[in-house]
Amino acid sequence: MKRLVLIGLAALISVNMVGCGNDTIAKINDVKISKDEYNKIASFLYATGYVQEDKNKGINNNILSFIIDNEVAYQDAQRENIKVEDKDVNEKYEDLKETLKSNSAYKAKLDEVGVNDDFLKSQVKKDLIVSKYKENFMKNIKINDNEIKTYYDNHKDEFTKEEVRASQILISTLDDNNNVVNQEQKEKLKDKAEDILEKLKNNEDFAILAKEYSDDKNSGKDGGDLGYFSKEDKNIDFTNPVFKLEKDQLSDIIETEYGYHIVKLTDNKSVTKTLEESKEDIKNKILNQKYTQHIDSLYKNGKITIT
Incomplete structure (x- = not known):
């Protein structure tokens, strides 16, 4: 492979x-x-x-x-x-x-x-x-339906993947031109993320804090909800720690090229695509x-x- x-x-x-x-x-x-x-x-x-x-x-x-x-x-x-x-x-x-x-x-x-x-x-x-x-x-090259079905029957594990549903609060470390801010600014932004994490550990509502603080405005307006996604759908620096979380568990601060993420895992499931979907x-x-x-x-x- x-x-x-x-x-x-x-x-x-x-x-x-x-x-x-x-x-x-x-x-x-x-x-x-x-x-x-x-x-x-x-x-x-x-x-x-x-x-x-x-x-x-x-x-x-x-x-x-x-x-x-x-x-x-x-x-x-x-x-x-x-x-x-x-x-x-x-x-x-x-x-x-x-x-x-x-x-x-x-x-x-x-x-x-x-x-x-x-x-x-x-x-x-x-x-x-x-x-x-x-x-x-x-x-x-011509591929017939019998070849496709045989492959599917012999490789079903390839068409089953784990998906999780998670919410995030993102504190971005990028400026308006998508360039990384300087080190002093990064340290201040990390302090901000740590303050938010502390609020969450003190049982403040994740969705409310996401709406107030998250720099990901698309998910922020929905309380941080990212929907379901697989490991391949997002940045590996993000998905590696997220997929290690248990349901309802809160992450530590996750740093990626986009900034500092605080993630809460809300659900997980296995999804197997049908033969028709996989053709x-x-x-x-x-x-x-x-x-x-x-x-x-x-x-x-x-x-x-x-x-």
Whole structure:
């Protein structure tokens, strides 16, 4: 599953393997992967949170697999003469720049390893070619209802998930431009959150305090109610501690990129999607499996060297 997830990241960015001036860590047919190029793509994936950072500072096998997957696909796309329009490249590039601009923290991390605008734009073009290659492959695959039902019957656990219902009070640490406030302001806001938590521990009404203090105005007007959600629906820094709460339990202060959260769990349940509800999801899973098998065949027919 890890490998499938990494292949899915091709929609974000892929790595360009040309002009290797540093030590080579792998060779894919005639294309070398340098340590410098590896560091750039690894920093991107770490900074955006799509891969958990490896504290060992060595080569992360998941990232290396991702790089190789995309390179063998790109090479085959070149053999098939797949091309993309400049306007699509420019549009995707501008979207990526806006994403980076909105998060100065990981933009700084990318600057440290030389991930500049020129590098990103060249990767966007390559990424779109790989995405088009994958799309072309999948549209020629037919999945019948029997395959879908068989998959559902054999993988029912994949379609059952835990959901919780919770209420929150958010004390935001972002200013009007969505930038993080300075450390002195953050400390004052944390003190404010701790004061509210103390009120709740003294049995003051959660809904009333949410309406008065929460910076999440959407849930605040409803007494902080967030409705039902799964772990995948929200930020992992938020859901990890929330899903450890018992029903009616109050959390400690939870810090995320948005600020300080105080959460009360109000309900939990297991939800299993029906076959009919799962059909499109299953079709995509099977298509991704077939695409992975196709990539494996490119591995076997190519010459991959890890140094």
